[in-house]
Amino acid sequence: MTTKLLNEDQRDCLQEIANVAMGQSADRLARLLDVFVVLSIPTVGILTRNDIAMALQSLQQSNTEVTHGLTGVCQGFIGGGIAGEALLIFNGTNYHDLATLLRYQQSEGIKNELLMDTTNVLGGACLHSLAKQLDTHFSLGPPTLLNGNPDLASSLQERETGWSEALVIEINYSIEDHKVNCDLLLVISENCIDGLLEKLNYLLE
Amino acid sequence: MAQDDINHFLKDVHWLMDILQNIDVGLVVLDREYQVCLWNQFMQNHSGKAPEHVLGQSLFDVFPQLPQEWFCRKAEPAFVLQSAAFTTWEQRPYLFHFPHYRPITGSAEFMYQNSTIIPLLNTHAEVSHICLILYDVTDTAISKITQTETNNRLEDLSRIDHLTQLFNRGYWESCLEQEFKRFDRYHIPCTLIMFDIDHFKRVNDTHGHSVGDDVIRVISQCLKEEMRETDVAGRYGGEEFCVILTATDSDGGLEFAERLRNRVENQRIMAQNEIRVTISLGVCELNESIENTQTWIKRADQALYHSKNRGRNQSTQN
Numbered sequence: 001m002t003t004k005l006l007n008e009d010q011r012d013c014l015q016e017i018a019n020v021a022m023g024q025s026a027d028r029l030a031r032l033l034d035v036f037v038v039l040s041i042p043t044v045g046i047l048t049r050n051d052i053a054m055a056l057q058s059l060q061q062s063n064t065e066v067t068h069g070l071t072g073v074c075q076g077f078i079g080g081g082i083a084g085e086a087l088l089i090f091n092g093t094n095y096h097d098l099a100t101l102l103r104y105q106q107s108e109g110i111k112n113e114l115l116m117d118t119t120n121v122l123g124g125a126c127l128h129s130l131a132k133q134l135d136t137h138f139s140l141g142p143p144t145l146l147n148g149n150p151d152l153a154s155s156l157q158e159r160e161t162g163w164s165e166a167l168v169i170e171i172n173y174s175i176e177d178h179k180v181n182c183d184l185l186l187v188i189s190e191n192c193i194d195g196l197l198e199k200l201n202y203l204l205e
Numbered sequence: 206m207a208q209d210d211i212n213h214f215l216k217d218v219h220w221l222m223d224i225l226q227n228i229d230v231g232l233v234v235l236d237r238e239y240q241v242c243l244w245n246q247f248m249q250n251h252s253g254k255a256p257e258h259v260l261g262q263s264l265f266d267v268f269p270q271l272p273q274e275w276f277c278r279k280a281e282p283a284f285v286l287q288s289a290a291f292t293t294w295e296q297r298p299y300l301f302h303f304p305h306y307r308p309i310t311g312s313a314e315f316m317y318q319n320s321t322i323i324p325l326l327n328t329h330a331e332v333s334h335i336c337l338i339l340y341d342v343t344d345t346a347i348s349k350i351t352q353t354e355t356n357n358r359l360e361d362l363s364r365i366d367h368l369t370q371l372f373n374r375g376y377w378e379s380c381l382e383q384e385f386k387r388f389d390r391y392h393i394p395c396t397l398i399m400f401d402i403d404h405f406k407r408v409n410d411t412h413g414h415s416v417g418d419d420v421i422r423v424i425s426q427c428l429k430e431e432m433r434e435t436d437v438a439g440r441y442g443g444e445e446f447c448v449i450l451t452a453t454d455s456d457g458g459l460e461f462a463e464r465l466r467n468r469v470e471n472q473r474i475m476a477q478n479e480i481r482v483t484i485s486l487g488v489c490e491l492n493e494s495i496e497n498t499q500t501w502i503k504r505a506d507q508a509l510y511h512s513k514n515r516g517r518n519q520s521t522q523n
Contacts, residue, residue, distance in 0.1 A: 028286060075291075112296040120279070124288040142319050142340070143291050 005046050005165060005190055010200045014169075017133045018042040022171050025125035029173065032121055033101045036176040043170045049156055052168065052187065056153040059089045059183060070152055072182070073119040075143040077127050080136025081195020084166075084188035086123050089146075090115065094179035101178060112145060118182065119143050122173065126184060134199040163189035167196070231301075231339030234325065237284065239264045239277075242334060251303040251316065270302055283324040283335045290322045294346045305343060317346035366440040368418060369425035377439025377447060381498050384437070384449050388491050396450045396458035399505040400465075400486035403517040405444040408482065416476045424484065427468045431461065447502075455490035455522050462486040462520035470518065483518035485509060490522075 006014070019042060026037040047055070060070050072089040098114050099107035124140065131138040146152065169186040188196060225232060226246040234243035240263055244256045252259075254267065265273045275297070279290045292300070294317040303316040319340045327333040364376040372380065381397070388395050402408075402424060409417040421444060428438050428446060438448040450458055466484055474480045487508030495501045508523035515521070 032282070032286070112293075116292065116296055117278075120282060120288070120290040121286070124290075125286070128288060140289060140291075142321065143293065145293065145295050147295075 005167060005193060006197075009204055010197060011044060013200050013204055014167075014196075015042070015044045017130060018044055018169050018171070020133060021126050021129040024129040025122055025171075026173060028125040029121055029175075033175070035101060035178065038174045038176055040172045040174075043168075045168055045170075046165055047168045048165050049161060049163075052166065053153040053156045055168075055170075055185075056087075056089075056156070059091050060153065070146045071115070072146045073115050073123070073143045074146060075119065075123055076141035077138040078141075079131060079138040080134060081198065082134070082136070082138075082188060083192040084186060086127060087146075087185040087187065088115075088119050088123055088182055089185065090118075090182045092179065092181045097178045098180050101175070101180065112147075115145060116143065122182075122184060126171065127186075130186075134196070134203075136195075136199065161189070163191050165190045167193055229341070231337070233264070233337040233339070234334050235264060235280075235337060236334050239280075241267070243336075248301075248339070251306075252301060268301060271300055276300070280322050280335055280337075283322045284332050287324045287326075287332055289324070292320045292322075294319055294342055298346070300337075300339065311343075312347050313343050316341050317343045368421060369440045371425055371428070371446070372437065372439040374439060374441055377437065377441070378498070380437045380439075381447075381449060381501070384451065385491065385498050385501065393452050394454040394457075394490060396453045396455055396461075396488060396490045397501055397505045398448050398450065398458060398462055398486055398488050399441065399445065399502065399509050400447075400462070400484045401445040401509065403483045403485055403513075405482075408480065412476050412480065416474075416480070419476070420474055420480070420482055423472055423474050424469055424482070427465060427472065431465045431468060447505075453490075455488060458488040458490060459520055459522050462488050466518065466520055485512035485517045486520040487512060488520060488522045 022042050023039065026039055029035075030037045056070060070089055071091070071093075072087060074085055074087045076085050077083070095111055095114055096107040098118070099110065102114060102117055104110060104114070120143075123143070127138050127140065166187050166189040168188075171184045171186075172181070173184065174181040225243075228245070229247060231247045231251070232243060232245040233241060233248060236242055240261055241259045242261075244254075244259045248259075249255060252268075259267050265271060265276075279292055282288055282290050299315055299318045300320055301316075301318070303318075305311045305313045305315055319342045321338045321340075323336050323338065324332040325334040325336055364372055366373040371377075384395050387393070402420065405417065405420070408420055421440075424446070425438075425440070428448060432438055432448060432450075435451045436448055437451070438446065441447040450461055453461065466486060469482065469484050472481070474482065487505045487510070489501060489505040489508055491501060495504065504523045508521040511521040511523075512519045
Protein backbone atom coordinates (compact mmCIF):
# COMPACT_ATOMS: atom_id res chain seq x y z
CA MET A 1 0.00 0.00 0.00
CA THR A 2 1.27 3.45 -0.83
CA THR A 3 0.89 5.71 2.15
CA LYS A 4 1.73 9.10 0.74
CA LEU A 5 -1.62 10.40 1.92
CA LEU A 6 -1.38 8.77 5.32
CA ASN A 7 1.69 7.94 7.39
CA GLU A 8 1.95 4.77 9.44
CA ASP A 9 0.83 6.38 12.71
CA GLN A 10 -2.09 8.15 11.12
CA ARG A 11 -3.16 4.91 9.49
CA ASP A 12 -3.03 2.98 12.77
CA CYS A 13 -5.00 5.68 14.52
CA LEU A 14 -7.66 5.66 11.81
CA GLN A 15 -7.80 1.87 11.94
CA GLU A 16 -8.49 2.11 15.64
CA ILE A 17 -11.28 4.63 15.05
CA ALA A 18 -12.76 2.48 12.29
CA ASN A 19 -12.74 -0.56 14.58
CA VAL A 20 -14.69 1.32 17.21
CA ALA A 21 -17.13 2.67 14.61
CA MET A 22 -17.66 -0.84 13.28
CA GLY A 23 -18.31 -2.13 16.78
CA GLN A 24 -20.75 0.60 17.68
CA SER A 25 -22.73 0.41 14.46
CA ALA A 26 -22.83 -3.39 14.58
CA ASP A 27 -24.08 -3.14 18.16
CA ARG A 28 -26.85 -0.84 17.05
CA LEU A 29 -27.82 -3.16 14.22
CA ALA A 30 -27.78 -6.14 16.56
CA ARG A 31 -30.06 -4.38 19.03
CA LEU A 32 -32.47 -3.21 16.39
CA LEU A 33 -32.76 -6.61 14.73
CA ASP A 34 -32.16 -8.73 17.82
CA VAL A 35 -29.51 -10.84 16.08
CA PHE A 36 -25.80 -11.53 16.24
CA VAL A 37 -23.78 -9.45 13.84
CA VAL A 38 -20.56 -11.08 12.74
CA LEU A 39 -17.72 -8.69 13.56
CA SER A 40 -14.94 -8.27 11.08
CA ILE A 41 -11.98 -5.94 11.05
CA PRO A 42 -12.45 -2.95 8.75
CA THR A 43 -9.78 -2.43 6.12
CA VAL A 44 -8.26 0.99 5.81
CA GLY A 45 -6.37 1.72 2.63
CA ILE A 46 -5.38 4.23 0.02
CA LEU A 47 -6.83 3.22 -3.32
CA THR A 48 -6.58 4.68 -6.81
CA ARG A 49 -9.67 5.34 -8.90
CA ASN A 50 -8.98 2.15 -10.81
CA ASP A 51 -8.70 0.13 -7.61
CA ILE A 52 -12.04 1.47 -6.43
CA ALA A 53 -13.68 0.75 -9.78
CA MET A 54 -12.36 -2.80 -9.62
CA ALA A 55 -13.53 -3.23 -6.06
CA LEU A 56 -17.00 -2.07 -7.07
CA GLN A 57 -16.98 -4.43 -10.02
CA SER A 58 -16.08 -7.37 -7.82
CA LEU A 59 -18.92 -6.54 -5.43
CA GLN A 60 -21.18 -6.43 -8.45
CA GLN A 61 -20.06 -9.81 -9.71
CA SER A 62 -20.77 -11.54 -6.45
CA ASN A 63 -24.34 -10.36 -6.71
CA THR A 64 -26.88 -12.95 -7.72
CA GLU A 65 -27.34 -13.55 -11.43
CA VAL A 66 -30.77 -11.97 -11.41
CA THR A 67 -29.68 -8.46 -10.53
CA HIS A 68 -27.29 -6.64 -12.79
CA GLY A 69 -25.05 -3.92 -11.50
CA LEU A 70 -24.70 -2.72 -7.96
CA THR A 71 -27.47 -2.88 -5.43
CA GLY A 72 -27.20 -0.44 -2.61
CA VAL A 73 -27.40 3.10 -1.42
CA CYS A 74 -24.94 5.97 -1.49
CA GLN A 75 -24.91 8.99 0.74
CA GLY A 76 -22.64 12.00 0.98
CA PHE A 77 -21.22 13.25 4.28
CA ILE A 78 -19.41 16.45 5.10
CA GLY A 79 -18.18 18.19 8.21
CA GLY A 80 -15.08 19.28 10.11
CA GLY A 81 -13.04 19.71 6.92
CA ILE A 82 -13.75 16.09 5.93
CA ALA A 83 -16.01 15.16 3.05
CA GLY A 84 -16.76 11.92 1.34
CA GLU A 85 -19.30 9.40 0.27
CA ALA A 86 -20.63 6.33 2.01
CA LEU A 87 -21.62 3.42 -0.23
CA LEU A 88 -23.59 0.60 1.28
CA ILE A 89 -23.43 -2.27 -1.19
CA PHE A 90 -25.52 -5.38 -0.74
CA ASN A 91 -24.20 -8.57 -2.18
CA GLY A 92 -25.29 -12.10 -1.57
CA THR A 93 -28.28 -10.84 0.38
CA ASN A 94 -31.55 -12.70 0.47
CA TYR A 95 -34.17 -9.96 0.66
CA HIS A 96 -36.71 -12.32 2.11
CA ASP A 97 -34.33 -12.91 5.05
CA LEU A 98 -33.75 -9.19 5.41
CA ALA A 99 -37.51 -8.50 5.34
CA THR A 100 -38.04 -11.04 8.11
CA LEU A 101 -35.28 -9.47 10.19
CA LEU A 102 -36.78 -6.00 9.79
CA ARG A 103 -40.16 -7.49 10.76
CA TYR A 104 -41.99 -6.87 7.53
CA GLN A 105 -45.04 -9.07 6.98
CA GLN A 106 -44.29 -9.67 3.33
CA SER A 107 -41.13 -9.35 1.29
CA GLU A 108 -42.49 -8.67 -2.20
CA GLY A 109 -41.86 -5.28 -3.78
CA ILE A 110 -40.30 -3.64 -0.75
CA LYS A 111 -36.63 -3.99 -1.68
CA ASN A 112 -36.14 -0.21 -1.70
CA GLU A 113 -37.71 0.04 1.76
CA LEU A 114 -35.34 -2.62 3.07
CA LEU A 115 -32.28 -0.92 1.57
CA MET A 116 -33.25 2.46 2.98
CA ASP A 117 -34.07 1.10 6.44
CA THR A 118 -30.70 -0.64 6.64
CA THR A 119 -28.91 2.49 5.43
CA ASN A 120 -30.67 4.65 8.00
CA VAL A 121 -29.41 2.40 10.76
CA LEU A 122 -25.97 1.35 9.56
CA GLY A 123 -24.65 4.31 7.60
CA GLY A 124 -25.89 6.81 10.13
CA ALA A 125 -24.51 4.92 13.13
CA CYS A 126 -21.10 4.32 11.63
CA LEU A 127 -20.61 7.89 10.43
CA HIS A 128 -21.94 9.24 13.71
CA SER A 129 -19.40 7.19 15.64
CA LEU A 130 -16.55 8.22 13.34
CA ALA A 131 -17.45 11.88 13.64
CA LYS A 132 -17.81 11.70 17.38
CA GLN A 133 -14.39 10.12 17.83
CA LEU A 134 -12.90 12.82 15.63
CA ASP A 135 -14.68 15.43 17.74
CA THR A 136 -16.76 16.78 14.89
CA HIS A 137 -20.20 16.41 13.36
CA PHE A 138 -21.11 15.24 9.86
CA SER A 139 -24.04 16.51 7.83
CA LEU A 140 -25.50 13.64 5.87
CA GLY A 141 -26.92 14.24 2.41
CA PRO A 142 -30.02 12.47 1.19
CA PRO A 143 -29.33 8.82 0.36
CA THR A 144 -29.65 7.77 -3.28
CA LEU A 145 -30.56 4.28 -4.40
CA LEU A 146 -28.05 2.68 -6.75
CA ASN A 147 -30.61 0.19 -8.09
CA GLY A 148 -28.45 -1.85 -10.38
CA ASN A 149 -26.50 1.04 -11.82
CA PRO A 150 -24.09 -0.80 -14.11
CA ASP A 151 -22.11 2.24 -15.17
CA LEU A 152 -20.88 3.36 -11.78
CA ALA A 153 -17.57 1.51 -12.00
CA SER A 154 -16.85 2.36 -15.63
CA SER A 155 -17.92 5.98 -15.28
CA LEU A 156 -15.54 6.28 -12.34
CA GLN A 157 -12.72 5.21 -14.64
CA GLU A 158 -13.73 7.47 -17.51
CA ARG A 159 -14.97 10.60 -15.81
CA GLU A 160 -12.75 13.53 -14.86
CA THR A 161 -12.92 13.42 -11.06
CA GLY A 162 -10.33 15.90 -9.86
CA TRP A 163 -8.69 13.25 -7.67
CA SER A 164 -6.70 10.12 -8.35
CA GLU A 165 -6.34 8.53 -4.93
CA ALA A 166 -8.74 8.18 -2.06
CA LEU A 167 -8.85 6.85 1.44
CA VAL A 168 -11.23 3.92 1.61
CA ILE A 169 -12.55 2.34 4.79
CA GLU A 170 -14.34 -0.90 4.02
CA ILE A 171 -16.51 -2.54 6.63
CA ASN A 172 -18.32 -5.80 6.11
CA TYR A 173 -21.48 -6.60 8.02
CA SER A 174 -22.98 -10.04 7.95
CA ILE A 175 -25.58 -11.56 10.16
CA GLU A 176 -25.29 -14.96 11.74
CA ASP A 177 -27.61 -17.67 10.37
CA HIS A 178 -29.08 -15.33 7.78
CA LYS A 179 -28.20 -14.66 4.18
CA VAL A 180 -27.70 -10.97 4.82
CA ASN A 181 -24.40 -9.43 3.86
CA CYS A 182 -23.37 -5.91 2.99
CA ASP A 183 -20.25 -3.81 2.64
CA LEU A 184 -20.02 -0.23 3.79
CA LEU A 185 -17.40 1.72 1.87
CA LEU A 186 -16.42 5.13 3.15
CA VAL A 187 -14.55 6.95 0.43
CA ILE A 188 -12.71 10.19 1.18
CA SER A 189 -10.87 11.54 -1.83
CA GLU A 190 -7.41 13.01 -1.47
CA ASN A 191 -8.64 16.59 -1.98
CA CYS A 192 -11.02 16.32 0.98
CA ILE A 193 -8.75 14.61 3.46
CA ASP A 194 -6.89 17.55 5.06
CA GLY A 195 -9.38 17.98 7.86
CA LEU A 196 -9.09 14.32 8.72
CA LEU A 197 -5.29 14.42 8.87
CA GLU A 198 -5.46 17.43 11.17
CA LYS A 199 -7.81 15.61 13.54
CA LEU A 200 -5.69 12.45 13.48
CA ASN A 201 -2.54 14.44 14.25
CA TYR A 202 -4.30 16.08 17.13
CA LEU A 203 -5.30 12.66 18.52
CA LEU A 204 -1.74 11.39 18.07
CA GLU A 205 -0.13 14.24 20.00
CA MET B 206 -30.03 40.36 30.81
CA ALA B 207 -29.08 43.79 29.58
CA GLN B 208 -31.51 45.56 27.29
CA ASP B 209 -29.01 45.34 24.44
CA ASP B 210 -28.65 41.60 24.83
CA ILE B 211 -32.41 41.15 24.86
CA ASN B 212 -32.79 43.23 21.72
CA HIS B 213 -30.05 41.20 20.08
CA PHE B 214 -31.68 37.94 21.11
CA LEU B 215 -35.10 39.01 19.88
CA LYS B 216 -33.64 40.06 16.56
CA ASP B 217 -31.99 36.66 16.13
CA VAL B 218 -35.20 34.83 16.95
CA HIS B 219 -37.11 37.09 14.62
CA TRP B 220 -34.70 36.31 11.81
CA LEU B 221 -34.78 32.61 12.45
CA MET B 222 -38.57 32.59 12.45
CA ASP B 223 -38.60 34.49 9.18
CA ILE B 224 -36.22 31.96 7.65
CA LEU B 225 -38.23 28.98 8.91
CA GLN B 226 -41.40 30.47 7.49
CA ASN B 227 -39.97 31.32 4.10
CA ILE B 228 -37.59 28.47 3.38
CA ASP B 229 -38.79 26.34 0.49
CA VAL B 230 -38.89 23.06 2.38
CA GLY B 231 -41.57 21.69 4.64
CA LEU B 232 -40.86 21.71 8.38
CA VAL B 233 -43.00 19.82 10.88
CA VAL B 234 -42.14 19.24 14.54
CA LEU B 235 -43.83 16.26 16.18
CA ASP B 236 -43.90 15.13 19.80
CA ARG B 237 -43.80 11.57 21.11
CA GLU B 238 -47.52 11.12 20.34
CA TYR B 239 -47.01 12.43 16.81
CA GLN B 240 -48.91 15.62 17.60
CA VAL B 241 -47.95 18.58 15.45
CA CYS B 242 -45.99 21.30 17.31
CA LEU B 243 -44.71 23.31 14.33
CA TRP B 244 -46.18 23.73 10.88
CA ASN B 245 -44.30 26.12 8.63
CA GLN B 246 -45.51 28.23 5.73
CA PHE B 247 -44.49 25.65 3.11
CA MET B 248 -46.69 23.05 4.80
CA GLN B 249 -49.55 25.52 5.22
CA ASN B 250 -49.50 26.63 1.60
CA HIS B 251 -49.19 23.20 0.01
CA SER B 252 -51.64 21.42 2.29
CA GLY B 253 -54.10 24.30 2.49
CA LYS B 254 -54.30 23.72 6.24
CA ALA B 255 -53.69 26.64 8.58
CA PRO B 256 -51.69 26.10 11.79
CA GLU B 257 -54.78 26.46 13.97
CA HIS B 258 -56.30 23.38 12.31
CA VAL B 259 -53.19 21.31 12.67
CA LEU B 260 -51.26 22.30 15.81
CA GLY B 261 -51.87 19.98 18.76
CA GLN B 262 -53.57 17.39 16.54
CA SER B 263 -52.22 13.97 15.73
CA LEU B 264 -50.56 14.02 12.31
CA PHE B 265 -52.43 10.85 11.36
CA ASP B 266 -55.81 12.40 12.21
CA VAL B 267 -55.14 15.42 10.03
CA PHE B 268 -53.70 13.29 7.19
CA PRO B 269 -55.46 9.91 7.24
CA GLN B 270 -53.72 9.06 3.96
CA LEU B 271 -50.31 8.99 5.64
CA PRO B 272 -49.73 5.33 6.52
CA GLN B 273 -49.18 5.35 10.26
CA GLU B 274 -47.35 2.04 10.57
CA TRP B 275 -44.90 2.93 7.82
CA PHE B 276 -44.21 6.41 9.16
CA CYS B 277 -43.70 5.23 12.74
CA ARG B 278 -41.28 2.56 11.52
CA LYS B 279 -39.15 5.33 9.99
CA ALA B 280 -39.54 7.76 12.88
CA GLU B 281 -39.01 5.41 15.84
CA PRO B 282 -35.22 5.11 15.31
CA ALA B 283 -35.00 8.90 15.63
CA PHE B 284 -36.69 8.71 19.04
CA VAL B 285 -34.93 5.54 20.24
CA LEU B 286 -31.49 5.61 18.62
CA GLN B 287 -31.23 9.38 18.23
CA SER B 288 -30.27 8.94 14.60
CA ALA B 289 -31.63 10.68 11.55
CA ALA B 290 -33.73 8.72 9.09
CA PHE B 291 -34.27 9.37 5.41
CA THR B 292 -37.00 8.41 2.97
CA THR B 293 -36.87 8.84 -0.81
CA TRP B 294 -39.53 9.17 -3.46
CA GLU B 295 -38.27 5.89 -4.90
CA GLN B 296 -39.62 3.93 -1.94
CA ARG B 297 -42.81 5.99 -1.59
CA PRO B 298 -43.52 8.85 -4.03
CA TYR B 299 -44.90 11.16 -1.35
CA LEU B 300 -45.79 11.42 2.34
CA PHE B 301 -48.41 14.11 1.89
CA HIS B 302 -50.51 14.27 -1.24
CA PHE B 303 -49.85 17.81 -2.44
CA PRO B 304 -51.19 18.56 -5.91
CA HIS B 305 -48.65 19.85 -8.38
CA TYR B 306 -49.22 23.53 -8.87
CA ARG B 307 -47.22 24.81 -11.87
CA PRO B 308 -49.71 24.97 -14.77
CA ILE B 309 -47.24 25.48 -17.62
CA THR B 310 -44.04 23.62 -16.87
CA GLY B 311 -45.34 21.12 -14.34
CA SER B 312 -45.55 17.56 -15.62
CA ALA B 313 -46.59 15.64 -12.53
CA GLU B 314 -49.96 15.26 -10.85
CA PHE B 315 -48.54 15.52 -7.37
CA MET B 316 -45.40 16.61 -5.56
CA TYR B 317 -42.72 13.90 -5.26
CA GLN B 318 -41.13 14.16 -1.84
CA ASN B 319 -37.96 13.14 -0.06
CA SER B 320 -37.89 13.50 3.67
CA THR B 321 -35.46 13.57 6.55
CA ILE B 322 -36.48 12.89 10.12
CA ILE B 323 -34.11 14.32 12.72
CA PRO B 324 -34.21 13.92 16.49
CA LEU B 325 -34.62 17.09 18.60
CA LEU B 326 -33.07 17.02 22.04
CA ASN B 327 -34.58 18.68 25.11
CA THR B 328 -32.52 20.28 27.87
CA HIS B 329 -31.97 16.85 29.46
CA ALA B 330 -30.44 15.58 26.21
CA GLU B 331 -33.40 13.30 25.61
CA VAL B 332 -35.27 13.10 22.31
CA SER B 333 -38.62 14.65 23.15
CA HIS B 334 -39.54 15.68 19.62
CA ILE B 335 -38.61 14.95 16.04
CA CYS B 336 -38.48 17.28 13.09
CA LEU B 337 -39.74 16.14 9.71
CA ILE B 338 -38.11 17.97 6.83
CA LEU B 339 -39.93 17.64 3.54
CA TYR B 340 -38.27 18.31 0.18
CA ASP B 341 -40.00 18.88 -3.15
CA VAL B 342 -38.13 16.61 -5.59
CA THR B 343 -40.73 16.52 -8.35
CA ASP B 344 -38.37 17.73 -11.07
CA THR B 345 -35.66 15.23 -10.18
CA ALA B 346 -38.14 12.40 -9.97
CA ILE B 347 -39.81 13.22 -13.27
CA SER B 348 -36.52 13.50 -15.13
CA LYS B 349 -35.27 10.23 -13.64
CA ILE B 350 -38.51 8.44 -14.52
CA THR B 351 -38.45 9.86 -18.05
CA GLN B 352 -34.84 8.88 -18.50
CA THR B 353 -35.50 5.31 -17.41
CA GLU B 354 -38.49 5.06 -19.73
CA THR B 355 -36.51 6.47 -22.65
CA ASN B 356 -33.64 4.09 -22.01
CA ASN B 357 -36.01 1.13 -21.90
CA ARG B 358 -37.65 2.25 -25.13
CA LEU B 359 -34.30 2.70 -26.86
CA GLU B 360 -33.22 -0.71 -25.66
CA ASP B 361 -36.41 -2.24 -27.08
CA LEU B 362 -35.98 -0.37 -30.35
CA SER B 363 -32.48 -1.67 -30.76
CA ARG B 364 -33.61 -5.24 -30.10
CA ILE B 365 -36.99 -5.63 -31.71
CA ASP B 366 -37.78 -6.18 -35.38
CA HIS B 367 -40.41 -3.62 -36.32
CA LEU B 368 -42.58 -5.78 -38.59
CA THR B 369 -42.74 -8.94 -36.49
CA GLN B 370 -42.06 -7.65 -32.97
CA LEU B 371 -39.65 -10.58 -32.65
CA PHE B 372 -36.00 -9.95 -31.77
CA ASN B 373 -33.93 -8.61 -34.67
CA ARG B 374 -31.01 -10.56 -35.99
CA GLY B 375 -28.31 -8.69 -34.09
CA TYR B 376 -29.87 -9.10 -30.69
CA TRP B 377 -31.00 -12.65 -31.36
CA GLU B 378 -27.43 -13.61 -32.31
CA SER B 379 -26.14 -12.26 -29.02
CA CYS B 380 -28.77 -14.39 -27.24
CA LEU B 381 -27.58 -17.40 -29.22
CA GLU B 382 -24.04 -16.67 -28.07
CA GLN B 383 -25.28 -16.60 -24.45
CA GLU B 384 -27.05 -19.94 -24.82
CA PHE B 385 -23.94 -21.42 -26.40
CA LYS B 386 -21.84 -20.34 -23.41
CA ARG B 387 -24.46 -21.56 -20.97
CA PHE B 388 -24.32 -25.00 -22.60
CA ASP B 389 -20.56 -25.02 -22.19
CA ARG B 390 -21.03 -24.56 -18.47
CA TYR B 391 -24.15 -26.50 -17.53
CA HIS B 392 -24.64 -28.99 -20.40
CA ILE B 393 -28.40 -28.58 -20.40
CA PRO B 394 -29.70 -29.58 -23.86
CA CYS B 395 -30.50 -26.71 -26.18
CA THR B 396 -31.98 -26.87 -29.66
CA LEU B 397 -31.98 -24.40 -32.53
CA ILE B 398 -34.62 -24.24 -35.24
CA MET B 399 -34.22 -22.27 -38.46
CA PHE B 400 -37.18 -22.06 -40.82
CA ASP B 401 -38.41 -20.11 -43.78
CA ILE B 402 -41.59 -19.58 -45.73
CA ASP B 403 -42.02 -21.80 -48.80
CA HIS B 404 -42.28 -19.95 -52.13
CA PHE B 405 -42.45 -16.59 -50.41
CA LYS B 406 -41.33 -14.79 -53.56
CA ARG B 407 -44.41 -16.15 -55.30
CA VAL B 408 -46.67 -14.65 -52.58
CA ASN B 409 -45.01 -11.28 -53.02
CA ASP B 410 -45.18 -11.39 -56.80
CA THR B 411 -48.82 -12.52 -56.92
CA HIS B 412 -50.37 -10.52 -54.10
CA GLY B 413 -47.98 -7.63 -53.55
CA HIS B 414 -45.61 -6.75 -50.76
CA SER B 415 -48.19 -5.63 -48.24
CA VAL B 416 -49.80 -9.08 -48.35
CA GLY B 417 -46.28 -10.50 -48.06
CA ASP B 418 -45.86 -8.47 -44.88
CA ASP B 419 -49.17 -9.82 -43.58
CA VAL B 420 -47.95 -13.37 -44.17
CA ILE B 421 -44.76 -12.67 -42.25
CA ARG B 422 -46.79 -11.16 -39.41
CA VAL B 423 -49.16 -14.14 -39.26
CA ILE B 424 -46.29 -16.59 -39.10
CA SER B 425 -44.56 -14.59 -36.37
CA GLN B 426 -47.81 -14.71 -34.44
CA CYS B 427 -47.96 -18.52 -34.83
CA LEU B 428 -44.39 -18.73 -33.54
CA LYS B 429 -45.21 -16.54 -30.53
CA GLU B 430 -48.24 -18.63 -29.67
CA GLU B 431 -46.31 -21.88 -29.96
CA MET B 432 -43.16 -20.97 -28.02
CA ARG B 433 -42.60 -21.00 -24.26
CA GLU B 434 -41.51 -17.97 -22.26
CA THR B 435 -37.93 -19.25 -22.06
CA ASP B 436 -37.57 -19.72 -25.82
CA VAL B 437 -35.88 -16.99 -27.84
CA ALA B 438 -37.32 -16.19 -31.26
CA GLY B 439 -35.99 -13.82 -33.88
CA ARG B 440 -36.40 -12.75 -37.48
CA TYR B 441 -33.18 -13.87 -39.12
CA GLY B 442 -33.69 -12.39 -42.56
CA GLY B 443 -36.50 -11.45 -44.96
CA GLU B 444 -38.64 -14.57 -44.66
CA GLU B 445 -36.28 -16.58 -42.49
CA PHE B 446 -36.93 -17.10 -38.77
CA CYS B 447 -34.98 -18.62 -35.94
CA VAL B 448 -35.85 -19.85 -32.48
CA ILE B 449 -33.73 -21.17 -29.61
CA LEU B 450 -35.51 -23.81 -27.54
CA THR B 451 -33.90 -23.90 -24.11
CA ALA B 452 -33.78 -27.15 -22.12
CA THR B 453 -35.01 -29.03 -25.19
CA ASP B 454 -33.32 -31.93 -27.01
CA SER B 455 -33.49 -32.75 -30.71
CA ASP B 456 -36.65 -34.87 -30.45
CA GLY B 457 -38.40 -32.17 -28.44
CA GLY B 458 -37.22 -29.71 -31.08
CA LEU B 459 -38.69 -31.82 -33.88
CA GLU B 460 -41.98 -32.05 -32.00
CA PHE B 461 -42.04 -28.26 -31.67
CA ALA B 462 -41.17 -27.87 -35.37
CA GLU B 463 -44.01 -30.15 -36.44
CA ARG B 464 -46.53 -28.39 -34.19
CA LEU B 465 -45.51 -25.04 -35.64
CA ARG B 466 -45.56 -26.39 -39.20
CA ASN B 467 -49.11 -27.71 -38.67
CA ARG B 468 -50.30 -24.47 -37.17
CA VAL B 469 -48.94 -22.44 -40.10
CA GLU B 470 -50.36 -24.88 -42.64
CA ASN B 471 -53.84 -24.42 -41.14
CA GLN B 472 -53.75 -20.64 -41.15
CA ARG B 473 -55.98 -18.88 -43.64
CA ILE B 474 -54.60 -15.51 -44.56
CA MET B 475 -57.17 -13.21 -46.06
CA ALA B 476 -56.21 -11.10 -49.05
CA GLN B 477 -58.44 -10.64 -52.12
CA ASN B 478 -58.72 -14.38 -51.95
CA GLU B 479 -57.64 -16.75 -49.25
CA ILE B 480 -53.92 -17.61 -49.15
CA ARG B 481 -52.29 -20.56 -47.49
CA VAL B 482 -48.58 -20.83 -46.90
CA THR B 483 -46.28 -23.53 -45.55
CA ILE B 484 -42.88 -23.47 -43.91
CA SER B 485 -39.81 -25.72 -44.02
CA LEU B 486 -37.80 -26.24 -40.88
CA GLY B 487 -34.37 -27.44 -39.79
CA VAL B 488 -33.69 -28.63 -36.25
CA CYS B 489 -30.26 -28.93 -34.65
CA GLU B 490 -29.48 -29.79 -31.03
CA LEU B 491 -26.28 -28.33 -29.65
CA ASN B 492 -23.52 -30.89 -28.97
CA GLU B 493 -19.79 -31.01 -28.22
CA SER B 494 -18.84 -31.24 -31.92
CA ILE B 495 -20.27 -27.79 -32.63
CA GLU B 496 -17.41 -25.38 -31.98
CA ASN B 497 -19.19 -22.04 -32.38
CA THR B 498 -22.56 -20.42 -33.06
CA GLN B 499 -21.86 -20.03 -36.81
CA THR B 500 -21.47 -23.78 -37.13
CA TRP B 501 -24.62 -24.29 -35.09
CA ILE B 502 -26.61 -22.04 -37.43
CA LYS B 503 -25.02 -23.75 -40.46
CA ARG B 504 -26.09 -27.17 -39.18
CA ALA B 505 -29.67 -26.02 -38.68
CA ASP B 506 -29.59 -24.40 -42.13
CA GLN B 507 -28.38 -27.67 -43.68
CA ALA B 508 -31.37 -29.45 -42.14
CA LEU B 509 -33.62 -26.69 -43.46
CA TYR B 510 -32.27 -27.16 -47.02
CA HIS B 511 -32.83 -30.86 -46.67
CA SER B 512 -36.52 -30.14 -45.87
CA LYS B 513 -36.70 -27.90 -48.93
CA ASN B 514 -35.11 -30.49 -51.22
CA ARG B 515 -37.45 -33.21 -50.08
CA GLY B 516 -40.47 -31.19 -51.16
CA ARG B 517 -40.96 -28.44 -48.53
CA ASN B 518 -43.58 -28.21 -45.74
CA GLN B 519 -41.61 -30.53 -43.49
CA SER B 520 -39.07 -30.64 -40.66
CA THR B 521 -35.63 -32.27 -40.61
CA GLN B 522 -33.29 -33.03 -37.71
CA ASN B 523 -29.53 -32.67 -38.05
